[in-house]
Amino acid sequence: MAKSRFEYVKQFERENFLLPQTHIVIRVDGKGFHKFSQHYQFEKPNDVAALSVMNKTAQVMMQQFPDIVLAYGDSDEYLFLMRRDCDLFERREMKLVSTFASYMSVNYLLQWNLAFPDKPISAERIPTFDARAVTYPNHQTVRDYFSWRQVDCHINNLYNTSFWGLIQNCGMTTTEAEEFLKGTVSSDKNEILFTKCGINYNNEPDIFKKGTVLVREYLDWKNTLEQELSDRQKQRQQKLRKKAEIAQHHVDIIKDDFWVQRPWLLN
Amino acid sequence: MAKSRFEYVKQFERENFLLPQTHIVIRVDGKGFHKFSQHYQFEKPNDVAALSVMNKTAQVMMQQFPDIVLAYGDSDEYLFLMRRDCDLFERREMKLVSTFASYMSVNYLLQWNLAFPDKPISAERIPTFDARAVTYPNHQTVRDYFSWRQVDCHINNLYNTSFWGLIQNCGMTTTEAEEFLKGTVSSDKNEILFTKCGINYNNEPDIFKKGTVLVREYLDWKNTLEQELSDRQKQRQQKLRKKAEIAQHHVDIIKDDFWVQRPWLLN
Amino acid sequence: MAKSRFEYVKQFERENFLLPQTHIVIRVDGKGFHKFSQHYQFEKPNDVAALSVMNKTAQVMMQQFPDIVLAYGDSDEYLFLMRRDCDLFERREMKLVSTFASYMSVNYLLQWNLAFPDKPISAERIPTFDARAVTYPNHQTVRDYFSWRQVDCHINNLYNTSFWGLIQNCGMTTTEAEEFLKGTVSSDKNEILFTKCGINYNNEPDIFKKGTVLVREYLDWKNTLEQELSDRQKQRQQKLRKKAEIAQHHVDIIKDDFWVQRPWLLN
């Protein structure tokens, strides 16, 4: 029963090492969260407590993985931007995505049970996430990826606010509300919200309109290239990353300001 | 704020569709389970209750994913063999591995809390798994992969039984036991166990020596090719898969018998 | 000027090792052969001398690469089936496809100049080929790939024979012939050829209807698994492969006969 006789099967394994010096974004998406939100009776259109569970989960992820420099989340999805020189798991794609999906799911469950001790997660309806890794070669493409998600957050939220406004304030059925909104553009929905539901969309909370941004804030950051550091300095930087405060914002990340103020995000 | 302006970033996503008609094996591995087992005080060399949590978790996985035809586990790892015609997530690698890692972790946590209500999982030490997908083109290579893992199970268990036998029965320190076993082959370890610790390795439980096999058992199985079935027949087959009893064994899967008796595993 | 300072750039190279124990088919396709055939004034619908250049080129390829067990060609394309245990260039995809494309192109040029000393290849219109590698996990899929190409050869040839028949025998323009054939099925085209052009398609040469098959013929072949051979025996096998006569046929490779008679092709 020689060990070696079967070991050749390892040759069938394939690895994808993500291209060095590209910006890795790992995106996690809740699986079947529409049914999940029904099962655990989320408030509509937005459940502040449930959103808070997502955000706390992402915060825990940033503590567990110091290579994450920025996270952006909305609804049941979160994007994690790794620092450009990140060498976690030698940048092996399967290891990265399966580990992130695993941590995200377990952390979410634990945060949920902390937040809702009266309705803990039951085996019939569990929170799970899939994950993908995308690499972006430069600043502009990274920023455009985050912009894309924030625009999407806005579009979805405007629709959902209008949809549930018509149901909750005007007594429409879901079918009627859907029909009513068909073909409307943003300005139409703003108008409908105001005249039909008495809601000024501008006054809606930013957490709904803009999603949530988690960012490692450095007080005195110096631009130093990874490759020019000694091992000792690298360890020191790693420590600084772990210690850096993780701040939560609900701000615009499409315009330049956010990025200009935080040069460490992309360098 | 046009949606389309940023949407081009989707072009940077890459998919790996696993080769059709190959046998997909998804392997999950516990992350940091050495420390996990210390934190939750596993019995050494084998903790029957903790092994049972792993096996129940894998059983739940097979209920949740009817495409799994066979699972084999030992220690903190499990292999899941998908039926050859499996088209789950269109065979997209990232989706498969991140989903399996996510479900495995959450299911494990829930099974753990059921089994050990007095020491539930705490946030300081969480169970997580990574996952990888490997494709095998034919019967022999699939079987050799499973054989490799079962041989590995035997080798590890013989070592661990000897190591902890020397510590628990002969009062050695871990360093002394390690030193004592250095350079020994299987027959040496059997001899040591018998003379030093009064343990006849042959009498050790099969769950430790052979690991655990979970298999969907079909009473009356007919070899029908997927592509020759109508959609209605496919749905019927899917139903049969879901209903088929999942049996747990601790048997040899290296020799032919196990596979010859279950022709549905590889066809 | 230390060498090492820049050598890190090698890390950006990516390799795709084709899955072991799958059947590799390398397919080469002529680039812009429509214009090539006009420039060098091919006869229509089929130019026997030009086809012969393709077939001789493929024959040379089989002499240069003993791992090729079978080749099938039609028009400006050729498929090369490698023996299942082929380990050429460690099965690296880029190396395989770029090398095959390179050899194919140069060999074609040399064969062309031998066949047509009066109209040698000129720099304005050169013969080039691209190449792709596809892996098939089992016998059925390999055979179906070759069947697909032979069916395609038949369909194209029936169309081209009808199209040029109408032009050459009935004095139609290309536009008229195209219009005439629009919407016709195989039986219609057979009928048109017979009644309009006096051509019985069944009597057309097999090289046009079935394409060309090149196969290494072994007189006394024994089924021996690669992995069970000593290095010396492997070298002997390699020699036998090089020496085996390469036969040219224009036969059906869709039905079983061709493959049953040559068990070495897929084992």
Added chain:
Amino acid sequence: MAKSRFEYVKQFERENFLLPQTHIVIRVDGKGFHKFSQHYQFEKPNDVAALSVMNKTAQVMMQQFPDIVLAYGDSDEYLFLMRRDCDLFERREMKLVSTFASYMSVNYLLQWNLAFPDKPISAERIPTFDARAVTYPNHQTVRDYFSWRQVDCHINNLYNTSFWGLIQNCGMTTTEAEEFLKGTVSSDKNEILFTKCGINYNNEPDIFKKGTVLVREYLDWKNTLEQELSDRQKQRQQKLRKKAEIAQHHVDIIKDDFWVQRPWLLN
């Protein structure tokens, strides 16, 4: 004989689309050029006429592929840098590498026969090239890749000049020369060349010491982003690329000057 029955085999094809907005470098390498140079009796250590064939071949490649902005060659290898926005063959890796290998080989053969009408390429020893594609995400990594190759050119040439100097000027055998140079560093070899062979390495031709650089020179270049151009403007740019003079240099491409003077190379 339905076409569709077999067409499913196309599903087994795999494509690798190279990451957008990265710099693609395609590198071609002569296969077996050591034997090739012996067969066609190259002068040692450098054969100016044979080098000229390589350089003319690369020049033809740049005319045939307007997406190439820069080429660098030495010995039997050439690097081709594509403009960053290159979308040739939709950036499909197999198509790119097989096409480049094919064109390179045929062009080389034709250039050879033009240069050496008295010793044309014969079928016994043909010039072939393999090709690989590497993507670099930013300016620094592209430049470092080219620097790596130019440093390599220098190291190889210094060695070859010394090696053949000792043989041709001092009457050593190849074994003696090899032995003599073992363990020497650059300064040793410079010294040996000067004292033993009367050669001042600094006075050697730059084509040997620095290799050959081919670059599309634009007289009045404006930095315009591809995505901001209309289709008409894109076509105009493509025309300008085709018309731009291709200049040949033998200069340092490691320092900044070369790149600073040609901002179009990396933008």
